[in-house]
Amino acid sequence: MTRAAWLMLAGTWGVVVFCAARLFWLVLRTPLGDDDATASGEPSPEGDSRNGG
Amino acid sequence: MTCGIGGANPNLARMSHPWPLSERDRPLHVTGWMSAGDRQRWATRAGLVLAMAGNAVGLGNFLRFPAQAAQSGGGAFLIPYLVSFVLMGLPLLWVEWAIGRHGGQYGHHSAPGMFDRLGRSPLLKYLGVFGIFTNLTVAAYYCYVESWTLAYVVHSLLGTFRSEDPRLFFAEYVGTSGTSLFALPLQAFAFFVVTLALNGWILSRGLARGVELAARVGMPLLLAFGILLAIRGLTLVPGRDQGVVQSPLEGLGFIWHPDLTGLTDPGIWLAAAGQIFFTLSVGMGSIHCYASYLGRRQDVALNAAAAGWMNELVEVVLGSAILIPIATAYVGLSAVQAATAGGGGFGLGFMTLPTLFDNWGAFAPLAGAMWFGLLFFAGITSSLAMGQPILAFLEDELGVGRRRAALAFGAATLLLGGFTVWLYPGGAHGEFDFWTGTFALVVFALAESLVFAWVFGIDRGWEEITRGADMRVPAFFKPVIRFVTPAFIGAVFVAALVEPVGRWGAAFAALGTGQGWPLSPDSVLGKLLHVGGDARWLDAQGRVTRALVEDATRLLLVAVFLACALLVHVAWRRKARSR
Numbered sequence: 001m002t003r004a005a006w007l008m009l010a011g012t013w014g015v016v017v018f019c020a021a022r023l024f025w026l027v028l029r030t031p032l033g034d035d036d037a038t039a040s041g042e043p044s045p046e047g048d049s050r051n052g053g
Numbered sequence: 054m055t056c057g058i059g060g061a062n063p064n065l066a067r068m069s070h071p072w073p074l075s076e077r078d079r080p081l082h083v084t085g086w087m088s089a090g091d092r093q094r095w096a097t098r099a100g101l102v103l104a105m106a107g108n109a110v111g112l113g114n115f116l117r118f119p120a121q122a123a124q125s126g127g128g129a130f131l132i133p134y135l136v137s138f139v140l141m142g143l144p145l146l147w148v149e150w151a152i153g154r155h156g157g158q159y160g161h162h163s164a165p166g167m168f169d170r171l172g173r174s175p176l177l178k179y180l181g182v183f184g185i186f187t188n189l190t191v192a193a194y195y196c197y198v199e200s201w202t203l204a205y206v207v208h209s210l211l212g213t214f215r216s217e218d219p220r221l222f223f224a225e226y227v228g229t230s231g232t233s234l235f236a237l238p239l240q241a242f243a244f245f246v247v248t249l250a251l252n253g254w255i256l257s258r259g260l261a262r263g264v265e266l267a268a269r270v271g272m273p274l275l276l277a278f279g280i281l282l283a284i285r286g287l288t289l290v291p292g293r294d295q296g297v298v299q300s301p302l303e304g305l306g307f308i309w310h311p312d313l314t315g316l317t318d319p320g321i322w323l324a325a326a327g328q329i330f331f332t333l334s335v336g337m338g339s340i341h342c343y344a345s346y347l348g349r350r351q352d353v354a355l356n357a358a359a360a361g362w363m364n365e366l367v368e369v370v371l372g373s374a375i376l377i378p379i380a381t382a383y384v385g386l387s388a389v390q391a392a393t394a395g396g397g398g399f400g401l402g403f404m405t406l407p408t409l410f411d412n413w414g415a416f417a418p419l420a421g422a423m424w425f426g427l428l429f430f431a432g433i434t435s436s437l438a439m440g441q442p443i444l445a446f447l448e449d450e451l452g453v454g455r456r457r458a459a460l461a462f463g464a465a466t467l468l469l470g471g472f473t474v475w476l477y478p479g480g481a482h483g484e485f486d487f488w489t490g491t492f493a494l495v496v497f498a499l500a501e502s503l504v505f506a507w508v509f510g511i512d513r514g515w516e517e518i519t520r521g522a523d524m525r526v527p528a529f530f531k532p533v534i535r536f537v538t539p540a541f542i543g544a545v546f547v548a549a550l551v552e553p554v555g556r557w558g559a560a561f562a563a564l565g566t567g568q569g570w571p572l573s574p575d576s577v578l579g580k581l582l583h584v585g586g587d588a589r590w591l592d593a594q595g596r597v598t599r600a601l602v603e604d605a606t607r608l609l610l611v612a613v614f615l616a617c618a619l620l621v622h623v624a625w626r627r628k629a630r631s632r
Binding site: 006008013017032 | 370
């Protein structure tokens with residue numbers, strides 16, 4: 001196996017493992033949440049702070 | 054950075070419902086009306102993500118990806134592959150999750166109803182017919198392949214492949230050992246029926262106790278089997294282990310050595326985009342269905358990203374660490390290169406690996422069972438995702454009970470799948486795979502990406518994706534969803550239509566020099582025109598030809614599509630009368 005192949009493998013596996021593990025960890029530690037947080041049909045007035053609303 | 058949430062922007066808030074809402078147009082949480090399907094919910098968040106990941110992880114992760122990567126520039130293939138994932142795969146996942154959750158708020162858990170809610174045109178629901186048709190027809194032939202893996206688990210445990218050549222076994226099993234275009238393989242049919250019954254039984258148990266439970270059991274087992282096989286395979290040493298002729302790392306090098314010259318070939322980019330497209334199971338309507346059981350403010354952004362990356366983990370890490378390295382260790386790199394020349398690893402997986410496991414002594418039956426068990430779990434978590442939208446459509450739109458809906462799904466897949474079993478040697482299975490498992494997905498995904506961004510509206514769409522999000526979705530994705538993703542899918546669509554023989558550069562050169570376009574027999578136009586084959590339906594002796602089987606299969610698929618559209622039409626008429 002060439003050095004370039006090792007580099008490619010390590011880099012790609014690193015990115016994929018990190019992203020999958022990180023996101024699944026976030027999923028595990030965050031509950032799904034209330035499925036009917038608002039009573040109206042409109043988006044909540046406060047928006048969503050995580051996405052800049 | 055402000056990404057546009059309706060609540061913060063009064064104009065955008067009004068855009069959430071740009072036309073007056075009648076009682077029937079109001080979301081369920083406003084009207085309080087719920088159907089049987091609406092009472093179903095995911096029991097846990099991990100279960101939801103595992104089910105979604107299970108939907109995406111299929112046989113292609115282990116059989117197609119490594120061969121595609123090896124044949125398309127090795128490690129360099131991963132560059133267009135990951136670019137396609139970020140610019141097309143991930144945005145499309147968010148779009149499908151958002152469409153699904155939006156439709157679920159109105160009591161729709163299948164694509165026709167969901168698309169009906171994306172705009173005012175009554176024709177939109179007929180676009181959603183793809184979400185019924187594709188799942189039904191893909192499930193029909195996919196469950197047949199899934200049943201092979203179940204049969205191979207049994208035969209691995211029984212030690213069948215110690216005495217029988219797997220190549221001959223496979224030909225006998227599916228009925229291709231003779232010259233006839235028809236087959237009646239009783240054993241294969243029996244395993245097919247068992248597989249369908251298992252799928253139907255799990256689906257009839259409902260979302261949390263059926264689909265979710267299957268994913269919570271199947272996915273960890275799949276990962277465990279994959280990791281064990283990868284470790285065993287990669288630690289084989291020539292000279293020390295019986296039968297090993299070459300280091301498995303040479304096989305790994307075959308997949309990962311970067312041939313950077315391939316990056317300038319459009320064909321490599323299209324192959325990478327195609328692989329991302331099919332590995333994520335987008336363009337089917339199954340992701341929409343699973344997401345529709347989420348509440349209005351429950352996250353889609355993080356869930357979709359987690360499920361997508363988990364599929365990538367299985368594909369890129371496990372997919373490249375089992376099949377080709379183990380095969381290389383026992384048959385040598387040149388034989389593996391020849392076996393994967395067409396960009397598929399099916400022959401290696403079903404006809405070579407069972408023999409190679411014999412070198413593992415007492416562990417051989419278990420290794421074979423783990424390999425085909427892994428493929429079976431990958432298959433069944435996907436086929437369940439195909440069945441759920443069908444059941445949801447029958448329940449929500451036609452008022453059929455869940456058990457009867459599961460029976461109807463089983464009967465329909467048995468009929469259609471039986472057709473592919475019977476005509477497997479004649480090419481019916483391949484026709485199903487091409488037209489419904491490949492081309493229809495691209496058509497539906499292209500249409501839905503355009504409808505989401507340009508009919509539903511990108512501002513409302515972005516609000517739908519980011520509402521309740523448990524991660525920050527970079528604003529960069531908003532223009533990507535609007536322009537780049539449809540363009541990407543459009544390129545895959547055009548490429549599928551007119552794919553040339555050989556490299557794209559050479560094809561354009563041939564066109565420029567007046568030699569015409571070397572249309573591939575595997576392109577859409579090439580298939581329709583029977584390029585490179587005989588288009589006659591009967592041969593000189595008056596016997597049925599392969600062209601007749603292929604054309605009959607296509608007509609059957611058109612008839613199934615029209616039947617699905619008719620069911621949608623009937624369902625909406627009944628609803629209109631009852632109001």
